[in-house]
Amino acid sequence: MYAVARDVTKLVKAERYQQAQQHILELISVEKPLAEILTAICLMAEAHNPAIKACVMLKVDQHLQITSAPSLSPSYHAALANVPIAHNAGSCGTAAFEKSLVVVEDVTTDPKWLQYSDVVLSEKLTACWSMPLVFNEDNVLGTFALYCDSARGPVEEELELMASCCRFAANAIEQVQQKQLLNEGEQRFRSLYQFNPQPVYVLDKQGYFSNINNAGSQLLEWPLVELTKMHFSRVILNEQLAEVTEYFSSAISGSPESFETSILSRTGNQHELQITLIPTWIDGEIVGVIGMAKDVTQHLQTEKQLRLFKRAVDASYNGVVISDITQPDMPITYVNSAFEKFTGYSKKESIGRNCRFLQGTERDELAIEPIRLAIESKQEVSVILKNYRKDGTLFWNNLYLSPVPDEAGAITHYIGIQTDITEQKKYEKELAFNASHDLLTGLPNRSLLRDRLVQNVKASARHKEKVAVLFIDLDGFKLINDSLGHLFGDEVIRQVSARINKQIRPGDTLARMGGDEFVLMLPDIKDINQLNDHAERVLIAISTPFKVSGRELQITASIGISVSNNDITEPMELVKQADLAMYQAKRLGRNNVQWYQAEMEILQNKRLNLRAMLKQAIENQEFELYYQPQVEAGSGRLVGLEALLRWQHPVQGFIGPDEFIPIAEETGLIIEIGQWVIEQAATYNRSLQQRGLAELVMAVNISSLQFQREGFVEQLEQTLNKVQLAPKWFELELTESLLLENIEQVIHKLQHLKQLGISIAIDDFGTGFSSLNYLKRLPLDKLKIDKSFINDLVTDKKDAAITRAIIAMAHQLELKVIAEGVETLAQSTLLQKNVCDELQGYFFSRPLPADKLEVFLKNYLPS
Ligand SMILES: Nc1nc2c(ncn2[C@@H]2O[C@@H]3COP(=O)(O)O[C@H]4[C@@H](O)[C@H](n5cnc6c(=O)[nH]c(N)nc65)O[C@@H]4COP(=O)(O)O[C@H]3[C@H]2O)c(=O)[nH]1
Known part of the structure; x- marks a missing residue:
């Protein structure tokens, strides 16, 4: 009977223990709170033996805290709230520290309990056995302890119970901790997903959006609800769809992809996105992809703009250089x-x-x-x-x-x-040079000369020295220019300038004033007597024969000199003075040097006065013609008259043609005066014939300006018609230089005159730049040997030879020759001997006014 009763107790106990275990497993599986599960474990242990109490402590940092001890008092809970994991820290602290079972049979004697024994005793407990809750062999999660009211160690059965409770507790703790970890992970992922400022989305295997975060839906401007039904192709730019689809297929096959593409939002805004697609694996199977996008529109635009800027700077015509000023040097x-x-x-x-x-x-x-x-x-x-x-x-x-x-x-x-x-x-340098220099010779021009003159006159005055100005003008340059052409003339000017340049010292200035005029400024003159030598050297340098374009040439110059003095206020005045002196040198036969004298100014003023008076002279009928007879050399018979203009000014008295004709030419008044002469001379000749006084050829001097004028021949023809003088009784005296200007037109005019029957004589023959070539080409009648050859004809062999040569040449060309300036019988005889055709000069008669001429004509007897 006894035996049966014992078996039942054991059985009941085992059954209850099994039920308790079952209950705990259920609690764990339905994820009941950990404290509830641990309490159930404690109760299961206490149910085994009413003399023992259970306690579970969990590790928090390096301490143990009571999580469950259902049969211990609140004061016990409070006292062991925070037990260190260390040696001698009660049974639990020591067990957790040593990771092994600690059995304390009597807390009153064991040193591990020195600190806490009172608390245990007040609970009427004596022994404490503690086992660590170990997970994965090494990880201490806490402790499981059994208290006993008697001082003893655990029996075998109790040890098994502890081990079993420890397993349950460790399981429950581990599951709770796992769940906690999972929870946290999910929350982290959700944060990453939901609060990501960049679009993140989930696509299913077919490419439909299953989810998208706020940033994504905002970018696409579609409501979340609608987006989750949409295929990704709906937002991709058409032309990029094929490419993106390929990336999607690749990602869905397990290979993550990264690429850039353009999308269109609901309202049509285009965005450039950098996209990463990551396959989503669940239980070893790909169920879709997670996409992450980064809006790089702004970045791309900036990059594009930067590239454009760089290309533009690179392609710039200007050199561009950038330096870092924050770096040393x-x-x-x-x-x-x-x-x-x-x-x-x-x-x-x-x-x-x-x-x-x-x-x-x-x-x-x-x-x-x-x-x-x-x-x-x-x-x-x-x-x-x-x-x-x-x-x-x-x-x-x-x-x-x-x-x-x-x-x-x-x-x-x-x-x-x-x-x-x-x-x-x-170019600027060239411009500056050209503004101050003469292009042909490279010499300083008038404006630079003025600057230098001003400076030098000032400086010289300070040093009590003088500045000299030499005005150099080439003689007969116009003729060279007219006959041989401007290019030839330019070369002459260049060579002459080089020659003068060789005669100057450093500090002197040789300037070209234009045409054939040069000015040489010599500063710091200490001895003005040296100036003549200087000017002579220049004359010699110029007159040395030279070759231009293969042609031998000799040219002379006239020089005027002026020297600064204290009265000079305007330095260019010196140039004017030297110019006047140069004119004087010309007047005195050229190729010489003249110094400026104050009288020259007077002369110049006189010329200016003359100019004004000349205008009045025509109106006031102050002109008169004188006539100088021309005789045939052989017979002495009168053959012609030369009309020579005279001006009787009411105040100034007689003014010679050499004085006023050049001014009339300068002013153009010669046209009117010349026409008056033609009309007057023709009328008078007609009158001589009508009155039976003489039948002579009337020669008239014609100025270049007058001859070159359009319609000259026609006007002459009209005049002769008007006065009814046959052209054969009229002759024009033209100078050599006139014939050389515009030669084709001249030939044309001469031919016309010839047709009319008017004869042509070349005046002052031999003084100009005689070209035999033109004599051959022009329809001329007569050469008039200049009186400078006749002057010394008898005494100067050279003049005699030239005269003979001219006569012989003229006859070869079937031209008549007349000699002017015949003053003596000897000249007349010699000319006759040399078969000169006609003669004119004081030896026969001076130029005479009409009344006196008529007396002469009546009395003339050929000798
Ligand atoms: N020493 C010297 N001289 C003599 C002798 N026989 C004549 N003469 C001068 O020689 C000049 C000859 O005239 P030309 O060579 O044509 O030189 C002329 C001519 O070029 C110019 N001329 C005179 N009348 C006119 C005119 O009506 N029209 C133009 N365009 N020029 C004129 O003025 C120049 C000077 O004329 P004139 O003073 O009248 O001077 C005249 C005349 O008086 C002589 O035996 N010995």
Whole structure:
């Protein structure tokens, strides 16, 4: 009977224990709170033996805290709230520390309980056995302890119970902790997903959005509800769809993809996105992809713009250079292609160096100073620098420097824009030179001469010295120019200027005033007596024969000299004075030197007066014609008259033609005067014939200006018709130089005159630049040997020889010859002997007024 009763108790106990275990497993599986599960474990242990109490402590940091001890008092709970994991920290603290079972049979004697024994005793408990809750062999989660009211160790059965409770507790704790970890992970993922500022989305295997975060739906501008039914192709730009679909297929096959594409939002806004697609694996199977997008529209635009800027700067015509002013010695960090082209230095050779290497060995401190100041004050600046290319050639660099701020506004760099203005500089220099120099000879011109004269006159006055001016004018240059052409004339001027240039000292100025006029300024003259020698040397230099275009030539010059004095207020006055002196030299037969004298001014004034009076002379009928007879050499018979103009001014008295004709020519009045002479001479000749006084050819001097005028021949023809004088009784005396101007037109006019029956004589023959060529070509009748040859004809063999030669040549060309200025019988006889056709001169008669001529005609007897 007894035996049966015992078996039942054991059985009941085992059954209850099993039920308790079942209950605990259920609690764990339905994820009941940990404290509830641990309490159930404690109760299961206590149910085994009413003399023992259970306690579960969990590890929190390096301490143990009671999580469940259902049969222990609240004061016990409070006292062991925080037990350290250490040696001698009660049974539990020690067990957790040593990771092994600790059995304390009597807390009153065991040193492990020194601190806590009172608390245990007040619970009427004596022994405490504690087992660590270990997970994965090493990880201590806490402790499971059994207290006993008697001082003893655990029996075998109790040890098994503890081990079993520990397993249950460790399981429950582990599951709770796992769940906690899972929870946290999910929350983290949700945060990453939901609060990500960049679009994140989930696509299913077919490419439909299953989910998308707020940033994504905002970018696409579609409501979340609608998006989750949409296929991704709906938002991709058409032309990129094929490519994106391929990326999607690749991702859905397990390979993550990253690419850039363009999408269109609901309202049509285009965005450039950088997308990463990651396959989503669930239980070893891909169920879709997670997409992450980054809106790079702004970034791409900025990049595009930067690339454009870089290309533009690279392609710029101007050299561009950027220097880092935050670095020591401000190295170059960038140069464009134009910089490389200008300077010859490649990018590699330039970057890292300071810009000053372009200045070569010399440094233009004056130009660099503004750059230094501008960089110091972070200002912009523009300077013109003399720089050198790699090959050593100079170039002018118009450099504009501007500060470049960083994002924070601090100036970190300077950008320099270079313009190569070498050509412009050269042009400016040329312009400046041309403005002050004569193009043909390269000599200073009038304006530069004026500047130098002003400076030198001032300086000389300070040093009590003088400035001399030599006005040099070539003799007969007009004839050379007219007969041999302007190019030839230019070459003559060039050669003459070079010759004079050789005669000057440093500090002298030789200027060309235009035409054939030169001015030589000689400063610092100490002895004015040397000036004559100087001028003579110039004359000799000019008159030495020279060759131009293969033609031998000799040319002389006339020089006027003036010297500064204290009365001079305007230095150019000196040039005027030297000019007047030069005119005097011309008047005195050319090829000589004259000094300026105050009387010359008077003479000049007189000329100006004359000019004014001449205008009145025609109206006031102050002109009169004198006539000088011309005789046939052989017979002495009268054959012609030369009409010579006389001017009887009511106040000034007689004024000679040599004096007023040049002025009449200068002013153009010669046209009117000349026409008056023609009419007067023709009328008078007709009158002589009508009155039966003489039948003679009337020769009239014609000025170049008059002859060159359009309609001259026609007007002459009309005049002769008007006065009814047959053209054969009229002759024109033309000078050599006149014939050489515009030769084709001259020939045409002469032929016309010839047709009319008017004869043509060449006046002053032998004094000009006689060209035999034109004599042959022109329809002429007569040559008039100049009186300068006749003067010394009898005494000077050379003059006699020239005269003979002229006569012989003229006859060969079937031209008549008349000699003028015949004053003596000897001259007349010699000319006769030399078969000169006609003679004219004081020996026969002076020019006579009409009344006296008529007396002469009546009395004339051929000798
Ligand atoms: N010593 C010297 N001289 C003599 C002798 N026989 C004549 N003469 C001068 O020689 C000049 C000859 O005239 P021309 O060579 O045509 O030189 C002329 C001519 O070129 C110009 N001329 C005179 N009348 C006119 C005119 O009506 N029209 C133009 N265009 N020029 C004129 O003025 C020049 C000077 O004229 P004139 O003073 O009248 O001077 C005249 C005349 O008086 C002589 O035996 N010995």
